[in-house]
Amino acid sequence: MVIIEAKGLTKEFKIFRRREGVVGAFRDLFTRQYQVLKAVDNIDFVVRQGELVGYIGANGAGKSTTIKMMTGILVPTSGHLQVNGFCPHRNREKYTRGIGVVFGQRSQLWWDLAVIESFRLLQRIYRVSEVDFQQRLHRFEDILDIGDYLHLPVRKLSLGQRMRCELAAALLHNPTLLFLDEPTIGLDVLAKANIRDFLKEVNQTLETTIILTTHDLGDIEALCSRVAIIDQGKMLYDGSLDQLRAHWGEDNLEEVVKDIYQGQQPPGVKGWGE
């Protein structure tokens, strides 16, 4: 079953170009120069239920913009986008009931409250029954090992502990689709491993479809059989990890990605990036 279907998805931003110096700033007051930036440029993307897709790209390549369109935060400039049977930005309130979102750089837990209190609030917001809530909570306590600090305020948690709680929070309503924007950013090796195991488990047992952006290729290697690479708004590659390695004749993923970000073409492959 197709969960995400994007065709010709495009997002343009109008950027205000400031002129230099005091005189420039003064002129900006009256006439403004704008520049159109294509953050996401004509992307086609299909994700089926149960897939775990890694979405990578250099800083400013358009990853976050794509995720924001798919989560209904941003409205696409043009193109077709259907997720979970919805057009995400229309019907936002209904659509978001069925998805989970974790932004690595932004907490969705309440800073001064115990973790469990945040969960309780989310339970009400997503209308989760008490039975389901207890069952899922126990499960997360087991595999994420968060039972010990459910009653601690969020501000007292380490980043690794907090991120595990963020994941649990995003999954309490059992979404069919989970978006993760840099979930392992700033974590130590052990915390990363813990989170990867958990995501794998969720993906396999609950059949949750997962879209994951990251700068840590270890995440991709550990989790994703499929990887999508975006550069300057364009989809450069979308396929299996093995094939990507084969294209480049190189086993070290880091080297491959470095070459790609530098704009190099794979040796002997025609039509790369088209």
Next chain:
Amino acid sequence: MGWVWERTKSIAWYTEIFFHYGSQYLKSKMTYRADFIINVFSDFFLQSMNLIFILVLFDHIPVLKGWSREEMMFIYGFFLIPFGFYSGFFNHLFDVPEKYVIQGELDRVLVRPMNSLFQVIVETMRLELVFGVFVGLAVMVYAAEKMNLTWSWWDIPLGMMLATGATFIYGGVYTLLASLGFWFEGRMGLMPLVYNISNYGRYPADIYKGVVRFILTWILPFAFTGFYPATVLMKREEYYYFGLLTPVVGLVFWAFSYFVWTQGIKRYRGTGS
């Protein structure tokens, strides 16, 4: 019928969520024990000082353009009701341009299945400031006693309707100001200006001349947050026409501001700000 049922269910749900946020708010206030105790005392102290200040102040004000000090006190007391709700729920909407738009907290709001303005209000509310409402009620009752105002039972629903309308005006003005953050980056110089203007609403509007009075009635209708509705409860019939308009002005202003908010959200989702 189906539509009405859906609406009712949705209102019940939002009410439940509101109270849940409220109890979480109290809990987070109570996490720092010493802080909480000090806060409770200082809030109580602040409101008592307010009350004493008002009583003393009005003792020194003579009759003003045909308004006795009891009448002015009554107006002031009524004004404190919408002002209390404003302080508790809408004052921190001034965080919106900086915190929600520029720093992008709105992203988090938009991925939750709830109305965006509702979320911002419950996230930024300061519930303890709502107690100012009781000071207002106390001042009103005191002033009413002093001028031997006769009350009847329908003054209570009428007063509630007027106070709700006045609160909606406050909510509307601050929602409107917050929404401007979607179009204009940076800190809002307008907020303190509007706050100052709002303070004029607590005095008899006929002491102001043409333009000021026009602004307070029709542009930023703060005269409807104190003076006009209070005159209705004081049975000053010459202002009934304006006073009874309070709920209408409140609803219209709120609807307009909410519309501007939704346009702002659209813009945010277009630009990502």
